[in-house]
Amino acid sequence: MVRLDWVQIPLYEPFRISNGAIAVKDAIVVSYRNGGVTGYGEASPMAGNFYSAETPESTWTALEKLVPAILRDADADLDVVVEGEQFAKAGLRGALLDRELRASGTPLWKWLGGEDRPVPSGVALGIFDTIDELLERVERFVKEGYRRVKVKIQPGWDVEPVSRIRERFPTLPLMTDANAAYTIRDAAVFKELDRFHLMMYEQPLGRNALEEMAELARSVRTPVCADESAESLSMLERLIELRAASIINVKIQRVGGIHNAKRMHDRASEAGLPCWMGTMPELGIASAEAVHLATLPNFTFPTDVEASSRWYLDDIVEPPIEIDGEGFLHPRPVRVSEEKLERYGVRRLEFS
Numbered sequence: 001m002v003r004l005d006w007v008q009i010p011l012y013e014p015f016r017i018s019n020g021a022i023a024v025k026d027a028i029v030v031s032y033r034n035g036g037v038t039g040y041g042e043a044s045p046m047a048g049n050f051y052s053a054e055t056p057e058s059t060w061t062a063l064e065k066l067v068p069a070i071l072r073d074a075d076a077d078l079d080v081v082v083e084g085e086q087f088a089k090a091g092l093r094g095a096l097l098d099r100e101l102r103a104s105g106t107p108l109w110k111w112l113g114g115e116d117r118p119v120p121s122g123v124a125l126g127i128f129d130t131i132d133e134l135l136e137r138v139e140r141f142v143k144e145g146y147r148r149v150k151v152k153i154q155p156g157w158d159v160e161p162v163s164r165i166r167e168r169f170p171t172l173p174l175m176t177d178a179n180a181a182y183t184i185r186d187a188a189v190f191k192e193l194d195r196f197h198l199m200m201y202e203q204p205l206g207r208n209a210l211e212e213m214a215e216l217a218r219s220v221r222t223p224v225c226a227d228e229s230a231e232s233l234s235m236l237e238r239l240i241e242l243r244a245a246s247i248i249n250v251k252i253q254r255v256g257g258i259h260n261a262k263r264m265h266d267r268a269s270e271a272g273l274p275c276w277m278g279t280m281p282e283l284g285i286a287s288a289e290a291v292h293l294a295t296l297p298n299f300t301f302p303t304d305v306e307a308s309s310r311w312y313l314d315d316i317v318e319p320p321i322e323i324d325g326e327g328f329l330h331p332r333p334v335r336v337s338e339e340k341l342e343r344y345g346v347r348r349l350e351f352s
C-alpha cells in the first residue's frame with residue numbers, strides 16, 4: 001500500500017532569496033507499507049518555482065503516475081514512466097528504500113557506506129531589509145552553535161553585507177550563495193569579495209553558464225561551488241570537464257533521490273572535487289536522509305541541513321531534527337508522526 005500526504009507547515013518567517021519569497025513549507029510524504037513495515041519518503045518541492053520548475057502540484061501529478069507503476073512492477077524504471085520530476089522520484093525511492101532498511105534493521109548511513117559520525121551544520125541566511133537585521137541573525141545562529149554562515153547575495157546586496165559581517169566576525173567560516181543572480185560582467189563583485197577570505201562562492205552565475213563560471217573561477221582566489229549547475233550526473237561531467245567549479249553542492253531532491261545523490265558524491269570524489277550536502281530545504285524525513293548521506297568521506301564542508309526549529313513551527317518527525325550545542329547533527333532513525341500528517345495535511349491519496 002502506498003499513501004501520499006501533502007502537508008503544509010508554517011514557517012517562522014518568510015524565506016527570501018534573489019528570486020522570490022515563501023511563507024509555508026509544502027511537502028508530499030510518501031508512505032509505503034508492505035509486510036507490516038512502513039517506510040517513509042519525502043518529496044519536497046517549494047511552491048511557486050522557487051529553486052526549480054517542479055512544484056507541489058507537478059510533483060503530486062507525477063506521483064499519481066509513478067506509484068501505480070511501482071505497485072505493478074517493483075523494478076519499474078521511474079525515468080521511463082515519467083520524465084524529469086526528480087522531487088517526486090526522490091520521495092518514492094526514499095520510501096521504498098526506507099521500508100527495506102527498516103525491515104532489515106540497517107541504518108541508512110551503513111547501507112550508504114558512510115559512518116556513524118557527527119555532521120557539522122551551517123546556517124543559511126536570506127536577504128533582509130537592513131544589514132543590522134542580518135547581523136542580528138548571524139549573531140543569534142553563531143551563538144546557537146552553527147559552524148558556518150552562508151549569506152545569500154544578489155546585485156545591490158553583496159559586498160556591503162559581507163564586509164559588515166566580516167568586520168564583526170573576523171574568523172567566522174563564511175560563504176556566499178548568489179543563486180545564479182550574476183553574469184560574467186559582474187566579475188568585479190567577486191574580485192572584491194575575494195578580500196573577505198570566504199570558504200566559497202556558491203553558484204555565482206547562471207545554471208548553464210559553465211564556460212563563464214570556469215572563466216570566473218580562474219580569475220578569483222575564492223573557490224567556486226556549483227549548486228544549481230550540479231543538477232544531474234551529466235551536468236557534473238560538464239562541470240568537471242570545463243573546471244567550472246571546484247566544490248559541488250549535492251542535493252538529494254534535485255537529482256531524484258539518495259541513490260543518484262550518492263553517485264554524484266562518488267563521481268565528484270573520483271574527480272577530486274569535495275562536496276557538501278545541500279537542502280531545498282526539506283522537512284525531517286528528507287533532512288535525516290541528507291544527514292546520513294553527509295557521513296560519506298568526500299562531504300567535507302558543513303551541510304545546509306539545519307534544525308527543524310530554524311524554519312518550521314513544527315516538523316512531521318519526532319524528535320525533530322536538532323543540532324547539538326557544538327553545531328553538529330547526528331545520523332539517527334526518525335519516527336514520522338501519523339497524527340501530524342493528518343493535522344498538517346491538505347490532500348491525501350491511497351493506492352493499493
Ligand SMILES: [Mg+2]
Nearest residue numbers: 177202203227
Ligand atoms: Mg544554493
